[in-house]
Amino acid sequence: MTSVHPGQEEALDRQLGAYCRSRPFRDASRPQPGNPYRRPIAFAGGFRLWPEGGDACPVGPRARLLGHRVLFNIYEQDLMFLPRRPWDGFQRDFSSFYDPALQRVGQKLRNPLEVRLFDLTDGSDLTAPEMWEHFDRVIAAHERDEGAFRSAILGSADPERAVRNFLVQCAGDFLTEASAMARNLPGTYGEVQSELFKVFIDEYGYGVHPTKHSTLYEALLRDVGMDPSAHAYWHLYLTTSLAVHNYIHLVSQNHRYFFRYLGALYYAEATYSHTCAIISGTIREAFGRDVDTRYFDEHVHIDRHHSRMVRDKLIHPILAGFGDLVVSELCAGFDEFRDVLETSGSDFLEHLRFVDAETLRCDRDAGVRAGSILRPTATGALDVCDSDVVYTLERGDGALVCGLDCERKMMPGEPIRVPGGRMHGFAQTTPDALVRVEPVS
Numbered sequence: 361m362t363s364v365h366p367g368q369e370e371a372l373d374r375q376l377g378a379y380c381r382s383r384p385f386r387d388a389s390r391p392q393p394g395n396p397y398r399r400p401i402a403f404a405g406g407f408r409l410w411p412e413g414g415d416a417c418p419v420g421p422r423a424r425l426l427g428h429r430v431l432f433n434i435y436e437q438d439l440m441f442l443p444r445r446p447w448d449g450f451q452r453d454f455s456s457f458y459d460p461a462l463q464r465v466g467q468k469l470r471n472p473l474e475v476r477l478f479d480l481t482d483g484s485d486l487t488a489p490e491m492w493e494h495f496d497r498v499i500a501a502h503e504r505d506e507g508a509f510r511s512a513i514l515g516s517a518d519p520e521r522a523v524r525n526f527l528v529q530c531a532g533d534f535l536t537e538a539s540a541m542a543r544n545l546p547g548t549y550g551e552v553q554s555e556l557f558k559v560f561i562d563e564y565g566y567g568v569h570p571t572k573h574s575t576l577y578e579a580l581l582r583d584v585g586m587d588p589s590a591h592a593y594w595h596l597y598l599t600t601s602l603a604v605h606n607y608i609h610l611v612s613q614n615h616r617y618f619f620r621y622l623g624a625l626y627y628a629e630a631t632y633s634h635t636c637a638i639i640s641g642t643i644r645e646a647f648g649r650d651v652d653t654r655y656f657d658e659h660v661h662i663d664r665h666h667s668r669m670v671r672d673k674l675i676h677p678i679l680a681g682f683g684d685l686v687v688s689e690l691c692a693g694f695d696e697f698r699d700v701l702e703t704s705g706s707d708f709l710e711h712l713r714f715v716d717a718e719t720l721r722c723d724r725d726a727g728v729r730a731g732s733i734l735r736p737t738a739t740g741a742l743d744v745c746d747s748d749v750v751y752t753l754e755r756g757d758g759a760l761v762c763g764l765d766c767e768r769k770m771m772p773g774e775p776i777r778v779p780g781g782r783m784h785g786f787a788q789t790t791p792d793a794l795v796r797v798e799p800v801s
């Protein structure tokens with residue numbers, strides 16, 4: 361990918377500001393459940409992604425979060441979203457999200473953001489047999505993983521809440537599942553194209569809506585008392601979760617990375633079956649055996665099949681045709697996607713520890729009542745700070761929010777320390793609430 365030319369930084373940051381201040385993404389637009397077009401980026405106070413010095417300057421945690429939010433929205437302005445029902449002002453929200461002028465700004469920012477947010481590797485110099493050995497070794501190690509996930513969820517202060525917060529992180533992708541894959545379908549590239557199409561139509565339930573994978577995910581969300589509409593929990597996505605979704609969009613949107621996409625797809629399909637078995641079991645342990653885990657159970661089965669399809673019907677024929685020309689790209693996609701997924705998995709568990717530590721003393725209400733829907737807290741998108749800060753409530757009533765149903769009521773004068781890079785927000789319970797935020801020296 362091309363990097364930013366010196367002197368262009370300021371212009372890019374100006375365009376970034378214009379994009380963030382537009383109607384769908386500006387801070388005044390609170391997340392509204394059922395409205396897929398309002399996605400506040402939390403730009404207030406501004407941020408620069410391209411300071412003088414350009415790509416050489418590291419990207420801090422806050423710029424990384426906001427950058428990923430922007431990139432995610434740029435990709436998703438290509439996708440079709442309709443709510444279940446319109447509301448007053450629907451046409452305005454719909455039109456502003458798909459505004460061609462806004463999309464043009466996004467398209468100017470897309471490639472520079474991809475360069476800034478991802479360190480794409482050059483791949484490896486393995487031969488094809490070495491590549492398969494590497495793939496087999498990684499997949500076998502993954503199958504031996506007993507699941508730090510399971511013990512972290514079940515050992516957390518509130519396993520049901522921990523599961524819900526995990527489902528929030530997946531929702532950004534699973535409710536639009538395989539949309540990035542769809543970017544690879546048009547064009548003409550022989551039998552491999554038709555084989556990829558077979559995987560794709562499995563993801564879409566062969567056109568039978570109740571069996572579409574995203575529909576199964578909606579059913580699970582509903583069953584555990586969550587809102588199944590797209591991006592109802594937009595403001596809670598962690599940076600590393602957005603990075604997973606954005607990586608797949610990146611290698612799908614840029615067709616020069618088609619072989620990299622195939623490597624990433626193979627990693628996903630070859631490991632997801634085992635991952636889903638652990639997740640499904642954990643959810644049932646947290647919520648009881650009757651919870652609707654069909655989404656994950658379906659993947660335990662179908663991704664064994666998809667893994668074979670990708671290996672035998674996609675990658676083998678591609679190697680037969682293009683051989684050494686594409687091995688390094690296949691490896692790069694496989695390794696990079698493993699990397700973003702592992703980073704996101706461990707970051708979520710770290711966030712869970714933070715949530716547990718911060719909410720242990722909070723006086724949450726009795727939790728979720730049967731049939732109730734957990735709504736996003738009345739605050740804008742959560743944010744992160746670049747370094748540790750201390751929050752102190754000066755007046756009024758307010759709460760520190762760090763996830764779904766993760767609110768800690770703040771006591772006047774009591775300092776609460778939030779580590780740099782940890783997502784959180786402040787919710788006013790009374791209109792006069794005022795909080796002081798101080799960096800830790």
Ligand SMILES: [Fe+2]
Pocket residue numbers: 537563573659
């Ligand atoms: Fe799927």
Ligand SMILES: [Fe+2]
Pocket residue numbers: 629662663666
């Ligand atoms: Fe699959």
